[in-house]
Amino acid sequence: MHDDGSMEEESMEEESMEAEEEEAAEESDDGIKVGGAVRTQYSYEDYNDRNTDRAGDFDLDTVRLNFDGEIGDVILSAEYRFYQYMNVVHHGWAGYDFNDQWHGRLGIMQVPFGVLPYNSHSYFFDSTYYVGLEDDYDTGFLVRRRGDLWDLDLAFFKNDEQGGLDGFVDNRSDRYSYDVVGERAAGEGTYDDPSVGLAERNTVSSRLAFKYDTGGWNGEFGLSGYYGGLEGPGGSAGDQWAHAVHFVANHGRWNLQLQRAEYEYDLDSGRELLVVGAYSFYDTIPSTATTYTANLAYSLPVDWGPVTNLTFYNDFSLMTDKSGGLQDDTRMNVLGVAISAGGLYTYIDYVSGENQPFIGGSIGQDGGDTNHRLNLNFGYYF
16 A cells, blocks of 8 residues: 555646636737646545544645747647656647647647546546546647537657656656556566566547537537557567547536546556556556546535635546456545635545555555545645
C-alpha cells in the first residue's frame, strides 16, 4: 500500500476551468494572459494509522501558472505545476483555427478519449485516470472539428510528455498524467522502480461524438479508440490499444455520464503486469482490463454571501477482467460537493475504494480492504 499521501489528483470541476481558459484564449485578442492557482488540502485516511492518530493532515497541494492567449492568429496555451515533491509541465501547445469548425494544435495536449473534458466530477477522477484513460497528456498533433451535430478528434502522438523511453528526464515518474513506463518483472514489488523500461510510441487516436438536443435533454453519444506501439530497451516491445463508448445527458441542473472502456498492452515478452508512473512514484496495473463508470451531478445556484454555486455529485467506477492472475475488481465511489465562492473553489469528497490507488490500495494487487478517505481541497484561482 502506498500511503504517503503525495499524489494530489485533479477534479473535473477544477479542470473544467482550464477548458474554459482554453476557449477564452482562442477567442482573445493578441497577447498572453497569465493566471494560476494555489491549492491546499486536508485529508483523513482510515487506512493510514499515522494519519488517523494525527486526526488527518493539512498540506500544500499545488501551485500552478497558466499562460494562455493568441499572437498573430496562433493560439498558445501552457501550464506549469509546482508540487512539494516535483515540478511538471501539465501541457503546452500551439494551435490555429482554420475556420469556425476546424482547429489544429501541436505540442503536449490532452489525448481525446471518452467523456470530455473529464470522465468524472470529483477531485479524484475515476479509476480510468490511474490507467491512463482519463485526462492523459502526450506529445503530438491533433485536428478537431466542432459542430452542431457531431464532433471529431483525430490525433497522432509520437510519445508521452517526457519524450518517451529516451527522454532527457531525471525521473520518469515525475509527471502529471499516468503512462506506462515499464514491465513488472517477476519478484518486483508493486511500487518498485521498473527493471525493464517501456514507453508508448506512434499512437493514433480518434474520437467521434454525435450530439442531441430535444425535449429538454441534450448531450452526446460517442465512440473512441487508439492504437500504437510500445518501445523497450531493444526496440519494439509490442503494441497497445483501447476503445470506449460513452453517453452524456444533461437535463436542467442534472448531468449524467456513462462510459465503458477496454484496454490492452500486448507485450512481446508475454508479461501481464505493467509499471505506470505519475506523481513521483511507480505503481502496477494489469496489461488488460475493462472499466465501467457512472457519474451523476446536480448544480444548485445559491446566494449565500460569497457562495454562488454548489455542485453535488456521486462518481462510481469499476474495473474488471484484469490480466496477470488478478482476481479482485477495483471499485471507487466518490460522494462530494464542489463549492464556488468568487475565486475560491472547495471540494469536499468522501471516497470509498477497494484496490484503488491513493485509497490504500493498488489496481495491480488482490485482497484489498474497503478503505475510506475524507478529502477537503481549497483552491484560489487567479
